[in-house]
Amino acid sequence: MSLLELSSVTAAYEGLLALKGISLHANEGEITALLGANGAGKSTTLNVICGLVTAQSGRVCFAGEDITNIRADQVVGKGLTQVPEGRLLFGELTVQDNLLLGAYSRMSRRSRQQIQQDLEEVCELFPVLAEAAHRRADTLSGGQQQMLAIGRAMMSAPRMLLLDEPSVGLAPKAANEVFAKIKALCQRGTSILLVEQNVAAALKIADRGYVLEVGQIVLEGTAEELLANRDVQRAYLGKDYEEV
Amino acid sequence: MKPTRRPPPQAEHGSIVFRALGWLLLAAVVVAPIASGNGYLLTIAIFIGIHAIIAIGLGLLMGYAGQVSLGHAAFYGLGAYTTAILTTKAGIPPLGAMAAGIVLTAVVAVLLGAPTLRLHGHYLAMFTLGLGIIVQIIFNQARGLTGGFGGLMGIPPLGVGYWQLDTKPEFYIAVIAVLTVTILLANNLVHSRIGRALRALHESELAAALSGVDVARYKLLVFVISAMLASVAGSLYAHLLRFVSPDPFGFAFSVELLIMVVAGGARSVWGPVAGAALLTILGEVIAKTGEQIPWVADLDVILFGAVLTAVVIFLPQGLISLTSRLRRRSPTAPSTV
Numbered sequence: 001m002s003l004l005e006l007s008s009v010t011a012a013y014e015g016l017l018a019l020k021g022i023s024l025h026a027n028e029g030e031i032t033a034l035l036g037a038n039g040a041g042k043s044t045t046l047n048v049i050c051g052l053v054t055a056q057s058g059r060v061c062f063a064g065e066d067i068t069n070i071r072a073d074q075v076v077g078k079g080l081t082q083v084p085e086g087r088l089l090f091g092e093l094t095v096q097d098n099l100l101l102g103a104y105s106r107m108s109r110r111s112r113q114q115i116q117q118d119l120e121e122v123c124e125l126f127p128v129l130a131e132a133a134h135r136r137a138d139t140l141s142g143g144q145q146q147m148l149a150i151g152r153a154m155m156s157a158p159r160m161l162l163l164d165e166p167s168v169g170l171a172p173k174a175a176n177e178v179f180a181k182i183k184a185l186c187q188r189g190t191s192i193l194l195v196e197q198n199v200a201a202a203l204k205i206a207d208r209g210y211v212l213e214v215g216q217i218v219l220e221g222t223a224e225e226l227l228a229n230r231d232v233q234r235a236y237l238g239k240d241y242e243e244v
Numbered sequence: 245m246k247p248t249r250r251p252p253p254q255a256e257h258g259s260i261v262f263r264a265l266g267w268l269l270l271a272a273v274v275v276a277p278i279a280s281g282n283g284y285l286l287t288i289a290i291f292i293g294i295h296a297i298i299a300i301g302l303g304l305l306m307g308y309a310g311q312v313s314l315g316h317a318a319f320y321g322l323g324a325y326t327t328a329i330l331t332t333k334a335g336i337p338p339l340g341a342m343a344a345g346i347v348l349t350a351v352v353a354v355l356l357g358a359p360t361l362r363l364h365g366h367y368l369a370m371f372t373l374g375l376g377i378i379v380q381i382i383f384n385q386a387r388g389l390t391g392g393f394g395g396l397m398g399i400p401p402l403g404v405g406y407w408q409l410d411t412k413p414e415f416y417i418a419v420i421a422v423l424t425v426t427i428l429l430a431n432n433l434v435h436s437r438i439g440r441a442l443r444a445l446h447e448s449e450l451a452a453a454l455s456g457v458d459v460a461r462y463k464l465l466v467f468v469i470s471a472m473l474a475s476v477a478g479s480l481y482a483h484l485l486r487f488v489s490p491d492p493f494g495f496a497f498s499v500e501l502l503i504m505v506v507a508g509g510a511r512s513v514w515g516p517v518a519g520a521a522l523l524t525i526l527g528e529v530i531a532k533t534g535e536q537i538p539w540v541a542d543l544d545v546i547l548f549g550a551v552l553t554a555v556v557i558f559l560p561q562g563l564i565s566l567t568s569r570l571r572r573r574s575p576t577a578p579s580t581v
Binding site for chain 2: 050052071072073076077081082084088089090091092093097100101102104105106107152153156
């Protein structure tokens with residue numbers, strides 16, 4: 001079942017048309033990958049979904065509800081949380097405070113007990129965060145920071161997580177760990193929309209994917225289909241056309 | 245992980261001793277002006293209190309919401325003039341006039357803040373700079389209402405019914421009471437859920453929004469609170485001097501307030517109080533010296549600038565960070581990592 005659906009969304013950045021009518025959907029319980037080169041419009045797509053960039057036309061629907069151009073903090077309340085590129089942690093605050101801030105949108109609604117329970121769950125999933133609970137977030141390593149960024153987003157108990165380049169700037173080993181965690185999150189029931197430049201790694205864990213080029217979707221299919229696609233192989237996987 | 249509170253520092257014992265000493269010292273400082281029986285000292289202490297009330301509000305805005313106001317003296321002036329006009333021209337009792345000033349300032353702050361605080365960047369600084377200039381022009385030109393350059397005289401003392409605070413010690417106690425309430429409120433705000441949201445948006449507005457914090461609303465809330473505090477201080481000022489004129493509410497004082505906050509330390513509630521004390525005393529010393537040696541009187545801007553520069557270089561967290569340094573160095577406290 002499709003949980004998130006974009007229909008003919010257009011958006012501009014400083015007068016420049018960044019999205020030229022994007023239509024896509026992400027299914028519940030799946031990892032959907034959004035692939036493409038720098039400047040293809042991947043992050044803009046996420047930011048339109050999250051209410052950080054205004055859609056000029058088109059519709060964004062989440063769980064059957066029209067959420068086009070609602071405020072960023074309201075989007076979180078709907079169960080859709082983004083882990084931004086560059087992680088954007090609250091560096092001066094402790095790991096635990098970062099995690100608690102992730103639960104901000106539901107602090108008034110749910111009991112403290114529920115939030116504490118979620119905190120324990122997140123720490124179970126990312127044991128490194130439990131160990132570093134009282135350390136300042138900016139003292140963590142890159143991989144740990146990414147785990148914290150994902151953990152913080154999970155504290156909002158989202159139905160769907162939007163991940164913007166989670167592997168950027170990480171050593172291959174740390175990146176692999178992050179991808180494994182993403183897969184694990186999906187298996188625990190959180191749907192995922194994953195923006196990634198590391199196409200091979202993303203398609204390895206994804207169920208379906210889209211390829212964006214200059215603000216338009218040029219390819220869509222299951223992960224296997226995309227991996228087998230010659231254009232994808234040539235453009236993103238570094239395989240020569242003749243080799244295939 | 246069991247979510248826990250931050251582990252208590254090992255220096256607990258030393259910390260308690262240090263705290264107790266700190267409170268005793270503070271109590272002594274607060275009582276000293278009354279005990280001295282010196283009217284001049286008391287006046288300076290009252291001014292420190294009034295300035296501290298504004299500085300705490302401005303500190304919340306700068307240190308927690310990450311915004312700068314270049315026109316806080318205007319809110320101070322709006323409070324002072326509302327009190328002056330309503331008590332002298334409309335015969336409204338002091339507390340009613342003070343409340344009216346708070347409401348007026350809050351309305352002006354909402355009108356100014358609502359559109360600007362939705363934007364990223366320091367638009368608020370520009371708009372408040374403009375407000376400061378406009379308010380100065382009104383104070384100077386609306387002679388029928390404000391008395392123009394000459395100002396307004398005959399403001400009654402602060403009081404309710406028969407209970408009038410017409411002696412300096414009484415007024416001082418009232419200012420200390422208001423300051424205490426302000427500190428308690430600010431502390432509560434900082435340590436509440438709102439405070440956590442404010443710290444988050446101070447670090448990254450984007451990340452705060454993505455964590456579900458309504459960034460614009462919280463920035464506006466803090467701005468309005470800080471404007472209201474400035475208004476309360478303005479009303480106290482009017483009752484203290486029983487006279488208002490446009491001069492003290494200009495751009496120069498807005499800048500002085502900024503220096504108080506930065507010099508004292510914007511990321512703590514006590515920082516602006518320390519900054520207010522430092523700048524008020526420094527200003528008074530310069531003014532007094534200027535009476536003997538006239539050219540010294542013109543040095544205030546340079547000296548304030550020097551204080552600011554020195555603090556930014558040597559104590560970037562403000563004067564108040566000295567207390568935590570002392571605590572760490574105090575012999576009873578074993579050093580912590």
